Amino acid sequence: MARNDFQGSLDLLVLKTLAQRSSLHGYGISLHIQRASEDLLRVEEGSLYPALHRMELSKWISSEWALTETNRKAKYYKLTAVGRKQLHEAEESFDQLVRGVHAMLRYA
Amino acid sequence: MTIFRRIANLFSRSRVDREIEAEIQSHIELRTEDNVTAGMSPAEARREALLRFGSPTAMRERTASVDVALNLEGIWSDLLYAARQLRRSPGFTITAVLTLALAIGANAVVFSIMNAFLLRPLNVPHAESLYGIWRTSTNDMAQSYPDYLDFRDRNRSFESLAAYSVTAAGLDTGQEPSRVWIEEASGNYFDALELQPYLGRMFHSADEHGADSAPFIVLTYAYWHSHFQDDRGVIGRVVRLNSHPFTILGVAQPGFAGTIAFFHPDLFIPIVNHPMFGYDDLYARGDRSIFMTLGHLKPGVTPAQAAADLNSIGAYLETTYPKDDPGMKFVLARPGLYGDYVSRPLWAFMSGLMLLSGLILLAACANLGGLFAARAADRAREVALRLALGSSRKRILRGLFTEAFLLSLLGGTVGLAGSVALLHGLSAWQPVARWPVQMSVNPDVNVYLVALLLALVSGALFGVVPVAQVLRTNPYEVVKGSTAVAKRGRFGLRLTVRDVLLVVQIALCAVLVTSSIVAVRGLGHSLHNNFGFAVQNTLLAEADVAMAGYRGDKVPPLQKRMIETVKAIPGVESVGLADQVPLGDAQPDSPVFHDNTADLKPSSAAGDVLMFKVSPEYFHAAGTALLSGRVFTWQDEKDKVLVAVVNREFSHRIFGSESAAMGGYFKMPDGKRIQVVGIAEDGKYGSLTEDPKPAMFLPILQWPSAPAYLVVRSSSDPVLLGSAIRSRLHELDAGLPIYIQTRFQSLDSTLLGPRMATLALGVLGVIGAMLSITGIFGMAAYSVSKRLRELGIRIALGAKRTELLQAALGRALKLLAIGSIGGLVLGVLASRVLASIVSQASARDPLVLSGVILVMASLGLVATWIPAQRALAVDPVRLLREE
Numbered sequence: 001m002a003r004n005d006f007q008g009s010l011d012l013l014v015l016k017t018l019a020q021r022s023s024l025h026g027y028g029i030s031l032h033i034q035r036a037s038e039d040l041l042r043v044e045e046g047s048l049y050p051a052l053h054r055m056e057l058s059k060w061i062s063s064e065w066a067l068t069e070t071n072r073k074a075k076y077y078k079l080t081a082v083g084r085k086q087l088h089e090a091e092e093s094f095d096q097l098v099r100g101v102h103a104m105l106r107y108a
Numbered sequence: 109m110t111i112f113r114r115i116a117n118l119f120s121r122s123r124v125d126r127e128i129e130a131e132i133q134s135h136i137e138l139r140t141e142d143n144v145t146a147g148m149s150p151a152e153a154r155r156e157a158l159l160r161f162g163s164p165t166a167m168r169e170r171t172a173s174v175d176v177a178l179n180l181e182g183i184w185s186d187l188l189y190a191a192r193q194l195r196r197s198p199g200f201t202i203t204a205v206l207t208l209a210l211a212i213g214a215n216a217v218v219f220s221i222m223n224a225f226l227l228r229p230l231n232v233p234h235a236e237s238l239y240g241i242w243r244t245s246t247n248d249m250a251q252s253y254p255d256y257l258d259f260r261d262r263n264r265s266f267e268s269l270a271a272y273s274v275t276a277a278g279l280d281t282g283q284e285p286s287r288v289w290i291e292e293a294s295g296n297y298f299d300a301l302e303l304q305p306y307l308g309r310m311f312h313s314a315d316e317h318g319a320d321s322a323p324f325i326v327l328t329y330a331y332w333h334s335h336f337q338d339d340r341g342v343i344g345r346v347v348r349l350n351s352h353p354f355t356i357l358g359v360a361q362p363g364f365a366g367t368i369a370f371f372h373p374d375l376f377i378p379i380v381n382h383p384m385f386g387y388d389d390l391y392a393r394g395d396r397s398i399f400m401t402l403g404h405l406k407p408g409v410t411p412a413q414a415a416a417d418l419n420s421i422g423a424y425l426e427t428t429y430p431k432d433d434p435g436m437k438f439v440l441a442r443p444g445l446y447g448d449y450v451s452r453p454l455w456a457f458m459s460g461l462m463l464l465s466g467l468i469l470l471a472a473c474a475n476l477g478g479l480f481a482a483r484a485a486d487r488a489r490e491v492a493l494r495l496a497l498g499s500s501r502k503r504i505l506r507g508l509f510t511e512a513f514l515l516s517l518l519g520g521t522v523g524l525a526g527s528v529a530l531l532h533g534l535s536a537w538q539p540v541a542r543w544p545v546q547m548s549v550n551p552d553v554n555v556y557l558v559a560l561l562l563a564l565v566s567g568a569l570f571g572v573v574p575v576a577q578v579l580r581t582n583p584y585e586v587v588k589g590s591t592a593v594a595k596r597g598r599f600g601l602r603l604t605v606r607d608v609l610l611v612v613q614i615a616l617c618a619v620l621v622t623s624s625i626v627a628v629r630g631l632g633h634s635l636h637n638n639f640g641f642a643v644q645n646t647l648l649a650e651a652d653v654a655m656a657g658y659r660g661d662k663v664p665p666l667q668k669r670m671i672e673t674v675k676a677i678p679g680v681e682s683v684g685l686a687d688q689v690p691l692g693d694a695q696p697d698s699p700v701f702h703d704n705t706a707d708l709k710p711s712s713a714a715g716d717v718l719m720f721k722v723s724p725e726y727f728h729a730a731g732t733a734l735l736s737g738r739v740f741t742w743q744d745e746k747d748k749v750l751v752a753v754v755n756r757e758f759s760h761r762i763f764g765s766e767s768a769a770m771g772g773y774f775k776m777p778d779g780k781r782i783q784v785v786g787i788a789e790d791g792k793y794g795s796l797t798e799d800p801k802p803a804m805f806l807p808i809l810q811w812p813s814a815p816a817y818l819v820v821r822s823s824s825d826p827v828l829l830g831s832a833i834r835s836r837l838h839e840l841d842a843g844l845p846i847y848i849q850t851r852f853q854s855l856d857s858t859l860l861g862p863r864m865a866t867l868a869l870g871v872l873g874v875i876g877a878m879l880s881i882t883g884i885f886g887m888a889a890y891s892v893s894k895r896l897r898e899l900g901i902r903i904a905l906g907a908k909r910t911e912l913l914q915a916a917l918g919r920a921l922k923l924l925a926i927g928s929i930g931g932l933v934l935g936v937l938a939s940r941v942l943a944s945i946v947s948q949a950s951a952r953d954p955l956v957l958s959g960v961i962l963v964m965a966s967l968g969l970v971a972t973w974i975p976a977q978r979a980l981a982v983d984p985v986r987l988l989r990e991e
Contacts, residue, residue: 026131027138045135045161053128070141074134075127 010043010051011060012094015087018061018079025074026052052077060086136161183510190511199974200483201515204476207882208519208566209526210875211472214465216527216551216559222458224549226451230444231363233302239411240402240443241418245435249446250396253379255425255433256294259401262421265414266403270300273399274373275385278655278845280348281335285845287655288331288374290349291366292385295322295378298360300403301367307332308343308358311378319390322378323354329362331374349377351657351843352384367402369444370545385654394432402443411440464872471879473566474609477573478886480512484574486893491578504578512571513564520563524556539860610883611927617876618931618964619938624869625959626939626950631859631866640755640791641690642731646851647826648689649674649833652815656844663814666840668742671723673836674818679829681821684726687813690793690803691858700762700804701775708777714762718793718803721811727753727788729819737770737786744807751807753786758802782806795858797943819851826850865942877967880927884971888920892975896982904984916979917972928964935960 017032018024024032029052030043055061060083066076079087136157143153194201232238240249241259251259251271260269272293279288294300298310306329315322325347327336336342345356354377365372379398382390388397405414415438422436441447445454484491491504531549539545635643653666667685675683688694699713724740726732735756744751752774754762759769766787773781790800808816822829830848837846892899895916902912939950950956 025134025138027135031142049128049132049135068138072134072137072141073130074138075131 009094010047011055012087012090013041013043014048014051014055015060015079015083015090018077019084019087023066023076023078025068025076027074029077055083059083132161186507186510187514189507190514193511194514197483200479203882203885204479204515205519205522207472207476207878208516208563209523210878211465211469211523212520212559212562212566213523213527213530214875215462215469215562216524216555217530218458218461218465219558220527220531220551220555221549222462223552223554225369225445225454226458227554230367230369231365232367234404235444237404237407238301238402238443239405239414239440240400240447242439242441242447243435244437244439246396248449249400249441249443251398251401252393252396252432253382253390253398254393255396256398256401258425259418259421260294260296262424263414263417265405265409265417266300267406268296268300269401269403270294270297271398271401272297272367272376272379273382273397274371276652276655277350277385278652278843279375280351280843280845282347285655285843286335287652287845287847288349289372290385291373291376292379292382293376295380297376298326302404303364304361305358306361307340308356310358310360311376316378316380318380319383320381322380323349323352324357324378325349325354326357326376327359328365328372328374328376329360330365330372332359335374348843350384350655352381365548367400367443368446369450369548372545392432393429400443400446415439468875468879469562469566470569471609471613472882473569475613475879475882475886476515476566476570478610478890479882480508480570481574481577482886482890482893484508484577485890488577501579505575508574508578509567509571513567516563516567516570519566520559523563524559527551527559539856607887607923610887611923611930613876613883614880614924614927614964615931615934617873617880617967618928618960619935620869620873620876621963622932622935622956622960623938623942624866624873625956625963626935626953627862627866627869627942629953629956630942630950631862634796634862637792637796639691639796640732640789640793641851642821643851643855645822645824645826646729646731647820647822647829647833648849648851648854649818649820649837650816650847650849651818651837651844653841653844654814656841658814664809664812667723667808667816669840670818670837671725673840674820674833677829677832677836679822679824681823682725682729683821684729684819685723685808685816686726686730686819687721687808687811687816689730689817689819689854690720690791691795691855692817693857695794699777701777702762703773703775703781705775708775708779710777713777714774715802717758717762718801720803720805721808721813722805723808726805726819729821731821732791733789735787735789736766737784739786740805740807742809745809748810750780750782750810751785752782753788753805754784755788755803756790757800758804759784759787761802796862877963880924880967881971884920884924884968885975887923888917888972888975889978891919892916892979899979899982900984903982909980912979913976917976920972920975921968924964924968928961931964932957932960 013033014029017029017036021028021032026045026048030045030048033041033043052061056063056077059080061077062080063075063077065073068074136154139157139160140150140153143156144150148156230238241251242249243251253271256269256271260271263269270293272291275290275292276287277290278285291297295311295313295316298305299312303310305326310326311322311324315324327342332338332342342356343358346353347356348354360376379390382397388395390397405411418438419436422433422438425433426436442451445451494504495501528551531551535548535550651670653663658666671683671685674680688696695718697716697718699710700715700717701708701712702714705712705714722740724742724744727734727739734753737753739753740751754769756766759766762774763769763772763784769784769787772784774784775781788805791803792798793801793803818833820826820829820833827850833848834846837844899912899916902915907915936952943950
């Protein structure tokens, strides 16, 4: 069975975000998730950065320092090929989870 | 690959840290910006951003910690922490490191001796297939030269069979002639051993063309280095050995020092030149003058097959030469330690030592465990606080173990350094100045590995002691302030394993202290004994006139002139000559027979008697008292009546009484009748601890000997006469090597055993004392720290200092007393064993008793000093306020 804990979900959200927006810094990622989920999901900074660091070590994402529109230095993340594959798997396993949970709820 | 990156990250840690830091900063700034855009004031915006983010430090650590799954950096920080902890308690650290250094050092020394002698006794290529021929009927490796030639040519088992014997000769290089130790080796010796020269060339079988045909020398590297100063020009130089010209062919490789451990010859010559050195006939089949026969087995030949091969040759020799070659049965034996002859007792001895040093290490670990437990108890509050604040037990234990390993590695390093120094000293040491006896025990990689392993194992051993304590720690209880109440048994003294161990250690220490004091006293006593000769003001000048080329009838006149020459030196009282001296390196003996015995076979002998061939003035010069009769004169010559002076023991054993002995006759194995003309006092001949032995003195004119000692008695310090004696004797013959030592120095080899025993006991005693100190210290420190609160209350209630000390240290001192008394009793019993090595060793000596008590008491004082100070310094007010 696929890994379906919260960490898995955060990974999925981050990967999906980066798949939609070619390159984004950490703060931007947290903003995007919040907006795109219509304020339903709020990413804790305390979880985001360790997750980004871990995904970078796993080569799912790569990073480089660049300037923001307001001329501040920020670390921009980008999805790698490995990450794209990982995103695909994560989406599938999340779908499975959702379907499973739905089935359970209907049955009960 | 990830592990390399992680390790690399470890070193670039600060870079990663900075990057994370910067990223967090940029995040906070971006949010602050957005907040300002949303209408907050800048200060408020920043505060809100920071608040939402939480602690940046915690954040950074969590982010970074993703990377340190391997905990490499964690170990480093643990190490730093442990080092800080150890620096904060230098007393503890020094005690622990010293204890470990002693224990690990002792093990390293014992192991390297074992390694050097037993695991790699010979430094030759392919030592594993090298075997010597051991004759079972005589239990030695000796052969006659003709028998060796037969074995060499007839065997089918050895690649090449070599042989050698050992002799001393005079080497004259144009300067001061000196005595050298020589291996007379068969021509194929170096080829059979597969040895290459360091310089020049070795000699080979092809160099041999019959007796005295190969006057060639191969030097050992050590002799070339020390006596020819590494001069590469020595090759081809002609020097004189026993006044015969020899050519130096080459120098052997540095590591090679002959084929028997301990005995390091100076040079090698072909054995066919033996007639220039010995008086015996090399080609006599019955004369087993070869010391050892050895060679490499052919591939695929087992030792048993080789022995069968040798035995069939032996059977042939036995039938062909029944008179000369009886009992030709052989087995193979390792050459380096002379078969089992040396290696078996050495194994037993070294195993004993290894066991002992292992026990020392174990005891040291137990003591350090005790010290660690005391420390853990002292730090119970700290540990509890850390637990309460969320540190895991695993993390705390890891810290403790890091401390233990740090200590054990420190101790191991110090111990190893000490033992390397000791071993270098031992390798350079010549225990007996006259003989080329040396022990090459320089440590190699094996030794370093063993020491490292021992350090790690002992670290784990004593590190594990406080584990249960930490695991049991209940932070709530400790922080609340209740201390565990010591449980007590029926007798108020609950013996734990640690207590028993401590008592045993103290007892062992007391035994060692007792024995070493007994040994030192005995050694001191025995030097003031009556040996049957005088030690004071006596000098021995050893000169083998054969080394200067004198043979047969030329010997006695020269020796007589030597005596007269030396006697003319001012300060010399009298000069005697003897072929061997009592307590010298050899004690020749001979069976003697009653005058009425007709069949002179060994079984009908009246006894085996030590035999010294001496000049008339010997008795006076040596200080041996004559009880009755006369000494010899220069008229006791070859063609006169054969006479002897015998000692008292001889007269009692052979004749029944001194009066019967005077003027009586006895017979030598060859049938010569000898008349007793004088009776001398008994003496010590072979060792200081021997029972009285029968001995006879024979006139040197009737029994000539070329190797001889001049015994010089002087009216003042004889050391000053040495150079005068040497120069006068060189006026007689400049090519005569002379070896001068005081009579006291000549006892070195006799005293080697007692001295070594005393030294070993002393060293062990020091180690034992060290262990006892750490043991008692650990225990006392532990009990004081456990009972600090109780001591505080006692002080508050007005207890006196003595009562306080009684409460704090009573138990440790009780154990010390029990152990010391037990050890003293055992030590007194053990000193009977000691009496067989060190003469006059007796524990019934008030000085010994009081010495032991004094030593043990001061050990107790040293060990309990710090804990006692701590107990006395307890401040009740502070302690009670902490409740």
